[in-house]
Amino acid sequence: MVVNKSKSAFRTIAEVAEELGVATHVLRFWETKFEQIKPMKASGGRRYYRPDDVEIVRLIKSFLYEKRYTIEGVQKLFKDKGIKSILGGEIQKDFFDIKEDSAELQQSVVSGLSENQKQILTMAYAELKQIEEKLKNFN
Numbered sequence: 001m002v003v004n005k006s007k008s009a010f011r012t013i014a015e016v017a018e019e020l021g022v023a024t025h026v027l028r029f030w031e032t033k034f035e036q037i038k039p040m041k042a043s044g045g046r047r048y049y050r051p052d053d054v055e056i057v058r059l060i061k062s063f064l065y066e067k068r069y070t071i072e073g074v075q076k077l078f079k080d081k082g083i084k085s086i087l088g089g090e091i092q093k094d095f096f097d098i099k100e101d102s103a104e105l106q107q108s109v110v111s112g113l114s115e116n117q118k119q120i121l122t123m124a125y126a127e128l129k130q131i132e133e134k135l136k137n138f139n
Contacts, residue, residue, distance in 0.1 A: 010040070010048040019054070020061055030060055033071050036083050043117060055087060 005011065017024045031037045036056050039047040049057070063069040063077070078086070113121065 007051055010050055011054060013039070013047045013049065016049045016054055016057060020058060022061060027057060030057065034060060034075065034078070036078060042113065046112070056083065059087065 005015075011019070013024050013027055017027055027037075031039070034056070037053055037060075039049045039053050041047055060074060063074045064071070069077070
């Protein structure tokens with residue numbers, strides 16, 4: 001089932017697996033082998049992959065399946081060159097800095113949460129914004 005989402009939307013493990021043509025258990029295994037893959041986990045362990053996580057997984061798949069690297073070879077490459085230089089750009093952007101399609105991004109993150117979880121998330125976000133303001137004023 002292909003879902004049309006914006007580029008900044010978070011994706012479930014099933015969506016990423018389908019998009020890349022790998023099984024979900026392969027993605028979970030890669031998470032244990034590559035510290036660079038850091039999907040957000042909601043209560044119950046549901047994974048939400050950020051756009052940067054998807055790009056890292058896509059890169060890993062390319063090295064393993066197309067360029068025929070071993071897992072250890074890709075790990076060494078990431079360690080030696082750094083993931084940022086390999087991807088050629090900024091990665092792991094702050095979730096709260098994403099401005100485009102923010103309503104759609106919010107919806108992709110909170111869909112499936114209970115009303116109580118949504119309320120907790122809203123309060124946590126408000127607290128984080130207050131802390132951010134205090135830190136700005138600190139400097």
